[in-house]
Amino acid sequence: MGDHAIPLMTFAQAVRDALEVALEQDPAVIVYGLGTPDPKGVFGTTLGLQEQFGADRVFDMPTAENAMTGVGIGAALGGLRPVLTHQRLDFALLSLDQIINNAAKWRFMFGGRRAVPLTIRMILGRGWGQGPTHSQNLQALFAHIPGLCVVSPATPADAKGLLLTAIFGEDPVIFLEHRWLHGAKGETPAGDHRIPIGKAHLLRQGGDVTVVASSILSLEALQAVDHVAAQGAACDLIDLRTIRPLDWDAIETSVRKTGRLLVLDPGHETGGVAGEIIARVTSRCWESLRGPPRRLAMPDAPESTSPALTQGYHVRAEHIAAAIGDLLGRPLESASLSRRDHPHDVPGNDFQGPF
Amino acid sequence: MVHPLDPGVALRILRDMIRIRAVEEAIADRYAEQKMRCPTHLSIGQEGPAAAVGAVLGRQDLAVSGHRAHAHYLAKGGDLPAMIAEIYGKATGCSRGNGGSMHLVDEAVGFMGSTAIVGGTVPVGVGLALSLSVARRPGLVCIFIGDAVLETGVFYEAAGFAAVRKLPVLFVCENNLYSVYSSLEVRQPAGRALAEVAGALGLQASSGDGNDPRAAYGLLKSAADRVRNGAGPQFVELATYRWREHCGPLFDNDLGYRTEAEYLAWKARDPIPRLTEELRSEGTLDPAWLATTQAEIQAEIESAFAFADVSPFPDQALAYADVSSWEITPFP
Numbered sequence A: 001m002g003d004h005a006i007p008l009m010t011f012a013q014a015v016r017d018a019l020e021v022a023l024e025q026d027p028a029v030i031v032y033g034l035g036t037p038d039p040k041g042v043f044g045t046t047l048g049l050q051e052q053f054g055a056d057r058v059f060d061m062p063t064a065e066n067a068m069t070g071v072g073i074g075a076a077l078g079g080l081r082p083v084l085t086h087q088r089l090d091f092a093l094l095s096l097d098q099i100i101n102n103a104a105k106w107r108f109m110f111g112g113r114r115a116v117p118l119t120i121r122m123i124l125g126r127g128w129g130q131g132p133t134h135s136q137n138l139q140a141l142f143a144h145i146p147g148l149c150v151v152s153p154a155t156p157a158d159a160k161g162l163l164l165t166a167i168f169g170e171d172p173v174i175f176l177e178h179r180w181l182h183g184a185k186g187e188t189p190a191g192d193h194r195i196p197i198g199k200a201h202l203l204r205q206g207g208d209v210t211v212v213a214s215s216i217l218s219l220e221a222l223q224a225v226d227h228v229a230a231q232g233a234a235c236d237l238i239d240l241r242t243i244r245p246l247d248w249d250a251i252e253t254s255v256r257k258t259g260r261l262l263v264l265d266p267g268h269e270t271g272g273v274a275g276e277i278i279a280r281v282t283s284r285c286w287e288s289l290r291g292p293p294r295r296l297a298m299p300d301a302p303e304s305t306s307p308a309l310t311q312g313y314h315v316r317a318e319h320i321a322a323a324i325g326d327l328l329g330r331p332l333e334s335a336s337l338s339r340r341d342h343p344h345d346v347p348g349n350d351f352q353g354p355f
Numbered sequence B: 001m002v003h004p005l006d007p008g009v010a011l012r013i014l015r016d017m018i019r020i021r022a023v024e025e026a027i028a029d030r031y032a033e034q035k036m037r038c039p040t041h042l043s044i045g046q047e048g049p050a051a052a053v054g055a056v057l058g059r060q061d062l063a064v065s066g067h068r069a070h071a072h073y074l075a076k077g078g079d080l081p082a083m084i085a086e087i088y089g090k091a092t093g094c095s096r097g098n099g100g101s102m103h104l105v106d107e108a109v110g111f112m113g114s115t116a117i118v119g120g121t122v123p124v125g126v127g128l129a130l131s132l133s134v135a136r137r138p139g140l141v142c143i144f145i146g147d148a149v150l151e152t153g154v155f156y157e158a159a160g161f162a163a164v165r166k167l168p169v170l171f172v173c174e175n176n177l178y179s180v181y182s183s184l185e186v187r188q189p190a191g192r193a194l195a196e197v198a199g200a201l202g203l204q205a206s207s208g209d210g211n212d213p214r215a216a217y218g219l220l221k222s223a224a225d226r227v228r229n230g231a232g233p234q235f236v237e238l239a240t241y242r243w244r245e246h247c248g249p250l251f252d253n254d255l256g257y258r259t260e261a262e263y264l265a266w267k268a269r270d271p272i273p274r275l276t277e278e279l280r281s282e283g284t285l286d287p288a289w290l291a292t293t294q295a296e297i298q299a300e301i302e303s304a305f306a307f308a309d310v311s312p313f314p315d316q317a318l319a320y321a322d323v324s325s326w327e328i329t330p331f332p
């Protein structure tokens, strides 16, 4: 690509880049949250921003998640574009009142006069004993709320593009960021790169099975889909990028072509997003379906701290490949995908705890 | 009022501090083995408040705590092998491996649970106190909190109710100046005295040096006595300092969020040599006692780690057994 080479960034760098672009572009943007200016800079995603843009616009906060969310809402009504970050989604649960009763409803309950352009980043933990209250992906809980937009990117470029769209949008956005993606690298366009909210991304094309995924499961699915392609099973792989609003067009168009659907859900199975997708597809694409759709989700149980109990807890590439085989009614080799050079509860050998 | 410290109580506090430090150091020394695969917050440097509380509470008293709870659990009499096994994620752990370092429990000794969400157990502790009060049972509930808990809304809501109902609650606030890498300055208004805030909420409040175990004991004992006499909820703020990184086994002064000089100044206020010297100069401390105590503790620690190491992991078949009794269908 010569002069126009697209920079390679980690997911964390891409998030930081989006924040830098936003702060640079619009003095109304503010960035805050627990540890935002600290030496670790929220896994590197906010490093140096306070030095660059000043403590008025980039700042730490008290351990007061609910109040600081309401403060963000007020600041947004006053003309700012706040970005609030939580080091774990689990901590944001303290702010459900402000998110659901105020942010999500302000536009509606005041007759559409005013919206709240507030972006709330929530980092999803996993593994290394994050356990019951440091590892939850409650995407369905937020996606259940009219008035909220829920974004869950899988790649650095999407993280950057969607974050910028969220920040400069009109309404509140829950931005879900998987901790294990922070180190993943990808080509990430420089400057004000934006990706529309509500548009899925077709990562692979194939006529046999539709695989719908998001966040880290899109990467697991990519491995699985490429692995089964070599065995003659061709899949459409749809990376949702946005959980609410869902890109129904992309999903339905694909299912009408393949007739087979596998939905991957990083949240608990019962009441989850996969169930919603399957319900809708079943009622709208009934004649196209060649068999019952399937989902792979987290069990209906919290994540244990014990590494012994997280072995089979998360959906991995090998499970996805096997499920594709099930849908096609023929066994596909999947076991080799489970060979990894690192323990199952860390993203790689360089991760040795503690957080 | 400073309590004249009974030599037996002083030795108990000293022994507990030595034991807590030794356990925490044993965890730190072994953390790199990667068998303790969970976030782990150590209390090295801040053993004073925990040990003093341990000497004030009786067996019928209850306690709850947060993410940095090893010291509180041990001072309340919690089972050491079960704690180490919990950090190892083993079936013999106090939470059967499901909770790890941040979820300790030993109801047999009144340690009712520690959790990982800042402020999360404050109202739970107040509710436990309500249960004591409704049933007219003796005892009090000690709620261990850090300085950051005074930033959470739930603290104010729970303290208000405790004050309205004059519930038997003893708040013990370990003020170690930091929340993760954030100093008090960026979280709370300059010059705020935590005890004054608590006082304004209707808690009777005092504050002192947590690294002076005898002074801490005096404050805590008076406060606990007031609770037991029906005076309602009390709040004791104890100044102390965490030596190691917020989470994990290492030191992190190199990060620059606090100065090496500040750390060294606090290290010089180490509560263990301080009480040791005081007791020695008073003639209360028999050097042989110290040597025997240290040896006993080391042996106990070795055996706790050996127990954790050989204990089985939880059975995969029971992985989802403890979610809810309402679930009638087995999980996949």
Ligand SMILES: Cc1ncc(C[n+]2csc(CCOP(=O)(O)OP(=O)(O)O)c2C)c(N)n1
Pocket: A034, A063, A065, A091, A094, B067, B068, B116, B117, B118, B145, B146, B147, B148, B149, B176, B178, B179, B180, B246
């Ligand atoms: C509601 C919530 N917000 C943020 C966190 C992340 N967090 C874990 S420990 C901690 C520091 C709490 O500080 P303090 O209460 O002073 O206790 P210390 O760590 O100093 O013992 C924070 C902010 C959390 N666990 N829960």
Ligand SMILES: [Mg+2]
Pocket: B146, B147, B148, B174, B175, B176, B177, B178, B179, B180
């Ligand atoms: Mg603190």
